[in-house]
Every structure is written in structure tokens, then in C-alpha cells.
Amino acid sequence: MSIQEILASSGGALVILITLVQIAPIKVNPWSAIGKMIGKALNGDVIAKLNEVQGRLDEHIRIDDERNADAHRVQILRFNRELLQDNIPHTQEDFIEALSEIDFYERYCKEHPEYENNRAVLAIQNIERVYSEMLERHNFGNA
Structure with missing residues (x-):
């Protein structure tokens, strides 16, 4: 089959047209x-399996982030x-x-309103109050 026969057929013309549209500076x-x-x-x-894995990964990341926030809260309470x-x-x-x-804990709570927080509010207030008092008195421990 010669080039003329290919070009003359509708399939060849379609291929050339699609190629020209692909090359032309338009968004098609x-x-x-x-x-x-x-x-x-x-x-x-x-693709379906990847979407499923992505969903599971997102859930694991959420759980890990919550555990991390929990660990910061434990340190605050301690x-x-x-x-x-x-x-x-x-x-x-x-x-x-x-x-x-x-x-860290307060930033996480603010960025994740679905996270159950407000469990360390009084502890945080007390730490900040004691720190302010010690700053005013210059009375930090020597340990």
C-alpha cells in the first residue's frame, strides 16, 4: 500500500488529522x-487497588498522628x-x-477539630501560670 492510498483512505486521513491537532498549539x-x-x-x-491502599494508608496516618498528639498530651500531664x-x-x-x-498539642488540636481534645486544658493553664510566676521571681530549680 502506497502513501497515497493510505492518505486517500479515511483511516489515514484521520491519523494525519489527529497528529496535526496534537502538534498544533491548541489544548486538544x-x-x-x-x-x-x-x-x-x-x-x-x-487503579482501584491503589485507591483502596491509599484509603487504608490515610487511615493509618490519621491514627499515627492521633497517637503522636496523645503522647504530647501525656507529657503535658506528666x-x-x-x-x-x-x-x-x-x-x-x-x-x-x-x-x-x-x-505542638494545641496546634494539632486546632488543625484537627475532629480530634477529641480539651483533656489537658487545666494542666496547660497551670504550667503556663507556674512558668509565669517563676519568670517573675527568677526562681527556677537548680536541677
Whole structure:
């Protein structure tokens, strides 16, 4: 079959037209569209499985993030308990570390309103109050 016969047939003309449209500086890309359709047809099962895995991964990440926030809350509550016992001296660095835990925990709670929080509100207030008092008196422990 010669080039003239190919060009004369409707199939050849369609191929040339699609190629020209693909090359032309317009946003219609028929080869890309055809390739995507074929790709979706061939990979439909893989795409569905990937979507399922992505959903499970998102759930694991959410659970891990919540556990991390829980761990920060535990540190806040532990530090507050030490302050209430009043027999453990704390340095300014101890307070800075506790305030860092508070910052992380409060930021996470604000960014994730679905996360059950408000479990450390009074502990946070107490830590901040004691820190302010110690700053005013310059009375940090020597430990």
C-alpha cells in the first residue's frame, strides 16, 4: 500500500488529522486522550487497588498522628503532675520543653477539630501560670 492510498483512505486521513491537532498549539491532545482511555481500560483494577491502599494508608496516618498528639498530651500531664507534687525542682529548660509540647498539642488540636481534645486544658493553664510566676521571681530549680 502506497502513501497515497493510505492518505486517500479515511483511516489515514484521520491519523494525519489527529497528529496535526496534537502538534498544533491548541489544548486538544487526541493522542493523549486516547492513551489515557486505553491506560484506564488496561489498568482499571490496579487503579482501584491503589485507591483502596491509599484509603487504608490515610487511615493509618490519621491514627499515627492521633497517637503522636496523645503522647504530647501525656507529657503535658506528666509535667503538670510533677509541678503539683512540688518536690521536684524544674529548670527553665524543663519549662521550655513543656511549652514546646503544649505548642505542638494545641496546634494539632486546632488543625484537627475532629480530634477529641480539651483533656489537658487545666494542666496547660497551670504550667503556663507556674512558668509565669517563676519568670517573675527568677526562681527556677537548680536541677
